[in-house]
Amino acid sequence: MWSVDGHLEDILAAVRPLDPIELHLADAQGCVLVEDVTVPVALPPFDNSSMDGYAVRVADVQGATEEFPAVLTVVGDIAAGGAAPPSVGPGEAARIMTGAPLPPGAEAVVPVEWTDGGTGGGAAVAMLPAGRAPQGAGGEVRVHRPASAGAHVRARGSDVSAGDLALARGTVLGAPQIGLLAAIGRGTVRVRPRPRVVVLSTGSELVQPGEALGEGQIYDSNSFALAAAAREAGAIAYRVGAVTDDADILRATIEDQLVRADLVVTTGGVSVGAYDVVKEALSDVGADGADGSGDGGDSVASGSGVDFRTLAMQPGKPQGFGTVGPDHTPLLALPGNPVSSYVSFELFVRPVVRTLMGMAEIHRPRARARLAADAPLRSPEGRRQFLRGAYDPGAGTVAPVGGAGSHLVAALAHADCLIVVPEADTSVAPGDEVEVVLLG
Template sequence: MVDHRSVSNSPAPMLSVDEHRATVAALLPSTPVERRPLAECLGLALAEDLPAAIPLPPFHNSAMDGYAVRVEDLAGAGADSPVALPVAEDVPAGRVDNPPLRPGTAHRIMTGAQMPPGADGVVPVELTDGGVEQVHIQREPSPGANVRRAGDDVARGTVVLTHGTTLGASQIGVAAAVGAAELAVHRPPRVLVLSTGSELVAPGVPLQPGQIYESNGAMLAAAVRQAGAEARLLRFVPDDVAEFQAELEPHLADTDLVLTSGGVSAGAYEVVKDAFEGQGVEFRKVAVQPGMPQGAGSYRNVAVVTLPGNPVSSMVSFEVFVRSALRACGGHRVRERVRVRATTTEAADSPEGKRQFRRGRFAPDSGSVSWAGGAGSHLLAAMATADCLVDLPAATTRVEPGDSVTALLLD
C-alpha cells in the first residue's frame, strides 16, 4: 500500500548554471586524433607537441642587403677614409654552394643568404658605394653585425607548439618553418544544427501571416564554426514527432552532437521535447536568464543538447553551456571566454535566484560596460551590437552605476 503522504508532486528543483554546464561537458568526449596536411589545420587543435626538426634559422644568414666581410679587413674605415675591397662573389638568398670569403675581399650578399665561411659581419649597402666589382666601405662593423645566427630563434629539438594549441596563421607558419608537412590534430566535432517550427521560412521567401524568417539555425551554425567545430544545418524540421525523427535518423552516424533550438518548453507543440523525452534526453529548468528551459542527454548514442527557441535565449545558452564543451571536445587548451572586471554605466535589475547573462558593450579604455538593449530574449538586433555578456550572480537582484561586474568578452 502506498503512503500517499510521502508522495510529492512538486517539480524538480532548477539546476544551477554550473550543474548544467557539467552535464553538457560530460556528453562530449575528445574527438579522435588524425594527421592532416598543414594547409587543412587552420583553427584545429594540435594533438601532440611539435618539436623543431631543425634550428631556426637553419644556418647563419645575413640580416641585411650589403656585403659580407672580415671585420679585421675594415679597421679604420670611415666616411672620410673608406676601405676598398674587391667583390669576389654574389650571394643571393637561396644559393646552395657557399664559397668561403678570402681575406681582403668582400661578398655582395642579400638578406637571408648564407653567410660565407670566414665572414664575421655584414656591412649594409647604405654604408657603401654599392660597387659590384669593387666596393668602398665607409664604416668598420662590429663582429657579428647584421648576422642572424643559426638557432637564434629556435634550437633543434625545442618544442615550438604544445598540444592543445589552436592553430592560427602564425602557428601554421612556425610549423612550416621547422619542416612539418602535416600535423596530428583533433578532428573537429561534427554538429548537426536543427531548427524546428512550422512557422519558419527561409530568408528571401515572402512571409505569410503567422510566419517568421528562420534565424536560429544560421546563427547557431556560425557559432559552432567559430568555436572550431563543423556545422551542418538541417532547416525547417516540422512540428511532428515522427517526421522529426525521420529527418534526424540519416544524420546520426556521422554526428558528435545534435544541437536544436525551439520546441523544449511547456507548450502543446514542443516537438523536440516530445521526440527526445524518455529516449535518453532529460529536460530541466535551469536557474538562468535568458534560457531557462534546457535539455541534454544522449539519443541513440549521440549527444543531444536542446536550446530554447527565442533567438537571444538560444545564442546566450550556446555561449554559456555549449561553446566551452565543444572547445574541449575538439582538444583546444583555451576553452573559455576571456573574463574581465568592469564597472557598470547604468542600473539594471536581475531576477532573484537566477544567474543573468546581460548583453553589454565593453569599453576597454575606461573599463566600463553599458547595456546592449534590454533583458528580453527576443531582442536579437540588440544582441548583434553586444561584444560581451555580463555575468550577474543568482544572488544579485540589482546593479547600480559604478558597480563592479564580470564580463565575458565575445568575438
C-alpha cells in the same frame, strides 16, 4: 528546477575530448596539439644574410669612412638557394642577397647602402634570381662604414636549436604555430580535430533569409547565429535549413546528419507548447536502446536518451540534453527565442565544443564591473539572469543594452558581454559591482 551550474556540470560529465588524429598542416589550424614537438634541425639551418649587400671580413672594413672607404675586390654573387658560394679572402667581398648563406671566410655583411653599389662584375644583387650560380667575379666595391663580427648575419640556430621544444602539447595551432611547424619541416602533426557541429532550427514559421515572408512567417536567424558561434568556438559548423514542426521529419533529419556530427544543436521546440517538436521527437528516444540492448539499428533512438529540463535562469529556461544515435552523439536542445538560444549556446554549448577539442580553457573570460545605468536592473527571484551589456574595461563599467526580452536580437548585436544577476538578487542598483561574461 535545475541550476545553471548543475546543468552544465551534468553536460560536461558526459562529454570527452575527441580522439587524436594525424593531420596535414593545412588542416590543423585551430586544433590542439596532443604531443610535444621538438626541433629536428636548427633554425636557421645555416648562417645567412639579413640584408642585401656584401659579405666581408671585419679586418678589411675596419676604420672605413666616406672619405677613406675600404676598396674590396668582388669575387662573385651569392643568391638564396644558389650553388656553393665562393670563399672571401683578404681584401675581397662577395655580393649577397637576403637569406643567402654567408660564404667561407666572411664574418659580416655590409648593407648595399653602406657602399657605392660596386662596379663591374655581374648583375646587381637585387636583380639576381634565386637559384643562380655564383658569378660576377671582378670589379670593386667601396665600403664607407665598418662592420663588427656577425653584423647583419642571422646565425645558425639563433631562432631554435636542434632538440629544443618547439611547441608543447596543449598548444592551439594558430597561424604563427603553423608557420613554425612548417619551418622545422613538419608536414603533419598529431592533434585533436575540430569538432563537427550540426545546427538546425525547428519551426514551420521559419523562412530562409532572401526569401519572401508569408503571413505569420519570420526569418530563420537562430541557425545562422549558432553556426557562426560554433565556428567562433573553434568547430566546423554545418547549418541545416529549418525543419518543419513534424516529429517524424525531425527524427529523420537528425538521423541523416549524424554521419557528419560530433555534436548536434537544435533550437526551438523545447518548451511546453502543443507544437514543441523537439521535445515530442526526442523525449522518449532512449526508451528501447539506452542500455545498448536494443535492436542495434542506426535509428536516432538506438542507444540514446534526451532529458528536457527547466532551468533557474532567464533567458533560457527550457533546455534539453542527451545523446542520439548508435555512437551516442551529444545533443543539446536550446530554446527558440533568439536571445535565449544565443545565451544558452555561450553557457552550455561553447564549453562542450571546447571540451571536445581538448582545450584547457573552455569558458568565456569573466570580469567585475560597476553598473552604469539610469535605473536599477530588476531580476526575478530564484533565477540567474543574463542581460546584454556594453563593457568599458578602461572605466571598469558596464551598461545594459536593450531590454530583457528574449526576442530582442538587435540589442544582442550591439552587446559585447552578458551582465550576470545572481539568483538571490532581485535588483541591482547603478554603481553596484556585477559580474560580466565577456563575448568575443
